[in-house]
Amino acid sequence: MDQNIEKFDVVIIGASLSGNYLAFLLSNFNLKIAVIEEHQEIGLPFQCAGIISKKLTQLIDLPKDIILNQVKKAKIFSPSGIYIRLSGEEQPYVIDRVALDKLFYQRVKSNNKIQYYLEEKFISFKYITEKHKKSVLIETNKRKLKSKMLVGCDGPLSSVSKLMGIKNKLIYATQIRIKANFDQNEAVMWFDPKWKELFGWIVPEGNKIYRIGLGSSKNVAKNFQIFLKKLDVVFDDKLDQQGGIIPYGYMNKSAFDNILLLGDAAGQVKATTGGGVVMLLTAAKYAAFCIKNCFKNNRFSKRYIEKLYEEPCKATIGKQLKVHFLIRTFFETFTDADYDMLFQIVKANKIEEIVSLYGDMDFPREMVIKLLKNSMFIKFIIRIWRKNPLILIKILKIFI
Ligand SMILES: Cc1cc2nc3c(=O)[nH]c(=O)nc-3n(C[C@H](O)[C@H](O)[C@H](O)COP(=O)(O)OP(=O)(O)OC[C@H]3O[C@@H](n4cnc5c(N)ncnc54)[C@H](O)[C@@H]3O)c2cc1C
Numbered sequence: 001m002d003q004n005i006e007k008f009d010v011v012i013i014g015a016s017l018s019g020n021y022l023a024f025l026l027s028n029f030n031l032k033i034a035v036i037e038e039h040q041e042i043g044l045p046f047q048c049a050g051i052i053s054k055k056l057t058q059l060i061d062l063p064k065d066i067i068l069n070q071v072k073k074a075k076i077f078s079p080s081g082i083y084i085r086l087s088g089e090e091q092p093y094v095i096d097r098v099a100l101d102k103l104f105y106q107r108v109k110s111n112n113k114i115q116y117y118l119e120e121k122f123i124s125f126k127y128i129t130e131k132h133k134k135s136v137l138i139e140t141n142k143r144k145l146k147s148k149m150l151v152g153c154d155g156p157l158s159s160v161s162k163l164m165g166i167k168n169k170l171i172y173a174t175q176i177r178i179k180a181n182f183d184q185n186e187a188v189m190w191f192d193p194k195w196k197e198l199f200g201w202i203v204p205e206g207n208k209i210y211r212i213g214l215g216s217s218k219n220v221a222k223n224f225q226i227f228l229k230k231l232d233v234v235f236d237d238k239l240d241q242q243g244g245i246i247p248y249g250y251m252n253k254s255a256f257d258n259i260l261l262l263g264d265a266a267g268q269v270k271a272t273t274g275g276g277v278v279m280l281l282t283a284a285k286y287a288a289f290c291i292k293n294c295f296k297n298n299r300f301s302k303r304y305i306e307k308l309y310e311e312p313c314k315a316t317i318g319k320q321l322k323v324h325f326l327i328r329t330f331f332e333t334f335t336d337a338d339y340d341m342l343f344q345i346v347k348a349n350k351i352e353e354i355v356s357l358y359g360d361m362d363f364p365r366e367m368v369i370k371l372l373k374n375s376m377f378i379k380f381i382i383r384i385w386r387k388n389p390l391i392l393i394k395i396l397k398i399f400i
Contacts, residue, residue, distance in 0.1 A: 004144065008034045008115075010291060011138050011147040013122040013160055015042055018263030018280045019153035020104035021060075023114055025288035027107075031295060033114045034147070036140055038121040043101035047244030049175060049203045049211050050097045051187060052277045053090065053361040059281045066103065069094040069206040072185040078339035079192045084346050086355055092187070094205055100277075117142070122159055125150055127257070134300065136258050148300060149291060150259045156245040158265035164256055168247035168267050171197050171274065172220045175213030176238035182210055190227065191339055195220075196332050197248055198274055200227040209239065215246060215274050246274040250321035250398070251314060255305035262287050268317060270362070271328040278362045279317045286312045320363045322398050327364065329395065330381075333388045342380060349376045 010026065012019045015037035023035050039045070051071065056062060071094060073087040108114050117140070125138045128146070138145045152160025156168055182188070182202055190200035198215030205211055212233060214224045228235055247267045254266040262268070263280035270279065290308035294300050334342070346352055351374060360367060371377045385391060 002144065005137070006034070006143060006145045008032045008145055008147045009295065010034075010149045010151060011036065011136070011145050012151045012153055014153035014155055014158075014263075014265070015039075015101075015105060015116060015118070016153065016155065016263075017101050017104075017277065018265070018284060019151075020101060020108070021281060021284045022151060022153060022262060022287055023108050024104035025284060026291060027111050027114060029288075029292050029295070031113065031291075034145055035114065035116045036120050036122050037116065037118050040119045042105045042118075043098035045242065046098050047173075047242050048097040048277075049201055049213055050095045050205075051092050051201075051203045052095055052275065053092045055278050055362060056093060056095070056281070059278065059285075062100075063103070066096050066099045067093045068096055069184070069204055071187045071204065074187045074189065076343075077188065077190045078343045079190075079336045080340055082340055082343040082347075084343055084352050084355075086352065088355075090361060092361060094203055094211075122154065124163065125160075134258060148258060149294065151287065151291075152259070152261040152265040153263050154265050156247045156264045158261065160259070161252065161261050161265050164253075164259065164261070166252050166261075168252070168264075169217075169249050171215045171217050171246045171248045173198070173213055173215035173244050173246055173274065174220050174224050175211055175242045175244075176235065177205065177209055177211055177240050177242075178233060178238050179208050180210050180233065181208070184208070190230070191331065191334075192223075192227075193334060193336060193339075194226070195223045196334075197271075197328070198246070200224075200230075202231070213242075217248070246276075250325045251318045253310070254313065255302055255310040257302045257305075258300045260287055260290065260305055260309050266313075268313070268321065270321065271325040272364070273324075273361065275361065279321065282317050283309075283313050320365060323365050323368055325398055326395060327368070329391065329398070330384060333384060333391060338384065341383075345376050345380055349374065351377060 009031040010033045012035045015035045071092050075083045077083045121141045123139045125136050128137045135148050136150045152158050184204045188202040195216035197217050200214040203211040214227050247269050249267050252267040254261040268279040268283050269276040286309050
């Protein structure tokens with residue numbers, strides 16, 4: 001074996017939230033870990049609207065200064081401008097995403113078992129077998145590393161998942177931060193069939209600054225201009241601009257011999273909102289448990305990683321991600337008139353109350369079950385179904 005090859009127990013690709021949080025969770029296990037990040041500074045470029053449910057503080061110990069604002073209510077607009085108003089217990093946080101990415105890096109960077117390689121790009125890997133034991137030989141643009149485990153935390157365009165034959169469907173998003181006079185306590189979503197896979201958003205950051213963005217699989221820049229015009233916002237007044245890519249679907253295959261995928265790389269993102277933070281933090285806990293046991297029991301097979309990581313993820317966040325995808329699959333068939341009809345039904349039949357009471361940004365199953373007990377809602381679903389009989393096949397594909 002080449003003397004210049006550096007040896008680690010775990011190599012993590014990507015030092016954004018998934019990679020840093022996993023390194024933090026593994027930091028007490030006495031493992032030698034390398035984290036490879038192609039950018040120079042952790043957290044940058046910043047690519048997030050930063051709106052995250054209150055589960056965030058149940059999942060991690062969050063310093064107060066990372067929370068910039070808390071949203072008390074939400075308005076959801078149909079394409080023609082009919083809106084429903086939601087208020088309730090949800091009240092998500094608006095966070096400083098750069099600070100959140102840096103938080104776990106700062107907690108582990110002085111740990112002499114964890115080595116960060118910044119401004120370094122993962123290129124490829126191959127399996128090697130020595131004395132009947134399989135491990136992974138990893139190549140970056142600067143070095144070679146040998147490791148028992150490789151973890152792909154390298155985001156929506158993950159090279160690790162591509163090498164495992166997985167390709168995410170992608171949505172493109174753009175966002176500006178701007179000073180304006182909207183409501184500081186209110187998040188806003190605009191639906192439109194033109195940008196059918198996601199929506200336009202206004203997220204109040206605090207101090208009269210708003211994050212206004214839009215996600216769509218095509219013509220994002222053009223659709224964003226239409227959206228800003230609708231809001232009477234001038235693009236050139238922006239403080240700064242962000243862009244980014246969001247995986248679209250529900251959880252991918254994420255366990256392989258000596259390898260696992262986490263976060264956007266594994267498609268652990270809600271198809272309704274593009275939000276991934278709560279999902280990846282939940283999955284990271286299973287990933288850390290799995291990796292710890294792989295080393296304890298000297299077992300690194302695909303089956304073992306499936307059992308300890310992929311299956312628990314699928315049984316928890318995976319189930320919910322399927323419901324998000326189901327909701328989005330319905331929305332994708334909507335015309336302007338369908339949106340208007342749905343919003344009118346919601347307003348006239350106390351469905352706003354159901355959504356306010358049972359709506360959960362991350363775990364929508366309970367709300368969907370309640371909605372399916374409402375006769376007007378069922379009639380609407382049957383109408384959509386009749387217009388698009390193929391939707392049944394799409395839904396069966398999600399759940400079978
Ligand atoms: C515009 C936008 C708005 C969003 N808003 C929200 C929101 O409001 N709430 C929410 O919960 N989620 C939101 N999300 C989703 C959320 O940002 C992601 O789910 C989350 O960032 C995923 O984290 P990650 O660590 O898995 O991947 P990423 O954050 O994508 O990080 C991947 C890291 O890997 C590095 N990398 C990639 N390839 C390589 C390579 N070959 N070598 C070395 N390093 C590499 C990248 O530089 C990056 O640092 C939004 C996403 C976008 C794009």
